[in-house]
Amino acid sequence: MEPVRTGVIGVGNISPVYLNAISRSPALELCRLASRSAARAEQAAAPFGAAGSDVATLLADDSIEMVVNLTPAIAHDELNAAIIAAGKHVYTEKPFALSAQVASKLAAAAVRKGVLIASAPDTLYGSAHQAARRAFDKGLIGREVFGTSFIGLPGLELFHPNPAQFYQPGGEPPLDVGPYYIAMWINLLGPVRRVHAASGSGQDQREIRRGPLAGTRFDVEVDSTFNAILEFETASVSLILSLDVIAPLLQPGELYGADGILSLADPMFFSGDMALTTAEAGRQPLDIAGLAFSEANSRNHVGQPVADYRGVGLVDLALAIRTGRPHRTASDFIVHSVEVMEAIAIAARTHHSVVLTTTCNRPAVLDQVADADLIALTASPFDVLRS
Template identity: 40%
Template sequence: MADKQKAPKAAKPGARNGKVLGVGVIGAGNISTAYFRLAPLFRGVEMRACADINMAAAQAQAETFGLRALSVDELLADPDIDIVVNLTIPAVHYEVSKKILDAGKHVYSEKPFVLSVEEGLDLKKRAEAGNLRVGSAPDTYLGGAHQQVRALIDSGAVGKITSGTAFVMSHGMEHWHPNPDFFFQPGAGPVLDVGPYYVANLIQLIGPVKRLAAFATTPKTERTILSQPRAGEKIPVGTPTTISGILEFHSGAVIALNASWDVWSHGHAPIELYGEDGTVFVPDPNFFGGEVSITKGDKRVKKLPKWEHPFSVQNDRHKEGFYANYRTAGLADMALAILEGRPHRCSLESALHAVEVMTGLLKSGETGQFVELQTTCERPAALGVKEAEAMMVQKEGKRKAA
């Protein structure tokens, strides 16, 4: 079934002043900090409230960022909130997003958007009935590095993409995360937890997937937590932790995707795309920035100068150094799209197609059969330098590093 994005109607509810949409967040966990901290970089959105089933967590974030702490029901009933960001755990993304839409508000969800095609199609039906928008992370492919790759491909710099590889591999989350249990249960694992960054980027670079096949294994049925405060505790593994898949795209390209939490180290690039006239090396899609390299024919690999894209500017300090971090770019693009009456990039259609790709890999690994994709989508519109600059309150290059 084709799920191409239709031209939007004038969306509701509208902005209070015609330029800004009020945003509320459900889920006051760690990831909410990035949304609250980075949202002020962007036009079209204003963070106004935070809710959580743990009211103390909501109050703590509200106090830190100057917001209102509300119950979930209060936030959904608040006329000052136009868009609700769903930052709950993946297992309840569908139920929470459904409540948001039924309350008459637009929804932007963390990844994975939903855990089945059926859930996504139900949300699509509810959104269309209410003339509402649904968007979903990841938005890292809007980063300067990945948009530089997009521009290279669209310009024909390496010719038509015919094949490639994608590797998302590590030794899991139990060595650093304080509560890693859910990472190893259905709805997570390397494909549904980290895979969305890779699949979403492949879709925006190459287009939709036609069919796929995969092998899936679970080398360890339990994991030992190495991080504090639960070091030494055993946790069960309920989902495959190594998946090797092949994706056949409608364009004709065939990409090998390997996702694993059973690998100590490897030497593979995150994504390599092979064109008729050359190769492009794509940086880690979990990040907005990174180095882009290219070959032409049989010539040596050439590192390209960093594109002067506002979402390439390093603005976030970590112990390893500075990174480009523009989380909420997808949310802001959706808000501006609502105001401007155009499609948004991190759309329901592309997110749902990515979900079917990821769940299809797990299904193929379980059944040993090829999976033909039911959904499809348009490639999200490219986000060039001028378009990205227009999204921002001011150019990030003029701001001090966070």
């Protein structure tokens, strides 16, 4: 297919991953990279043979069909609106917006402009999460009853060179690490109906541990731990999102049914340890033979090999642009996910449960035959563990 001409806004910590994914995929053509500093954008774009400029120049470039927004979350509301207004398709780092109201308005604006929107995370395309979805859909755990999910980190300052943004409004855990877990559970159980939550914080100040700002201290302006209960149509899920855990001991997720237990992989990556436990067979690993995006190609923050194919959602959007077929993180999924994130923060702040007003369809299961082009056109953005 003719590659989708793509521009990228943002040259922060995540940008090399996306620039590799875009430049290596036959479905995409990296044309321009923009930042508030045009000089910095030019420097980052040069190794990829792309142009560098300020944001206004990129948005005015009529040759660019799709824009990837990699700016901090606090800028997403305004910038995604500007991208849509410029008549360009949008793929954005999570979250798509900071509130369901804004997300809904942006989705409606995209329809009026005739452009498509999509959003990270796209880890639900990974072999681990697809295997869990297949096992669940086959009824291997019987009637689902409840789930648990946990992300516990000592703090993003241990591995991010500019972590202060994650301890300010717009960067708190439900909007930063939360989207991975919310997407994983919606992929399994469908839309959320109601949210309960409480929150707190372990430190008033934090210290940057790596990069040029190492040793710098900054204030914590938002709660850094959230304990939520997500009510789905058929089950409830306890979801803990914390940056105050010195040594995480709990599993990323488990779904308990009347006949079995699904142990879920870390939704921040595409692969991981998944298992099905039943009374008859005990604990057995889930089979990922033949499933895409399973080969380890990188390492996580503690050095473990992982599969990380960030960019597959972007290729899925590119195929939707060229073929008209649906992509998995479409507007209903995006808006509902944002409402769940927002509901966790509101419920924790107000001490009242929040009934959600939006809904969505579960993303389609990845099919090895029907999605052969998606799989073939998605390139590994990492070379760490690949020859």
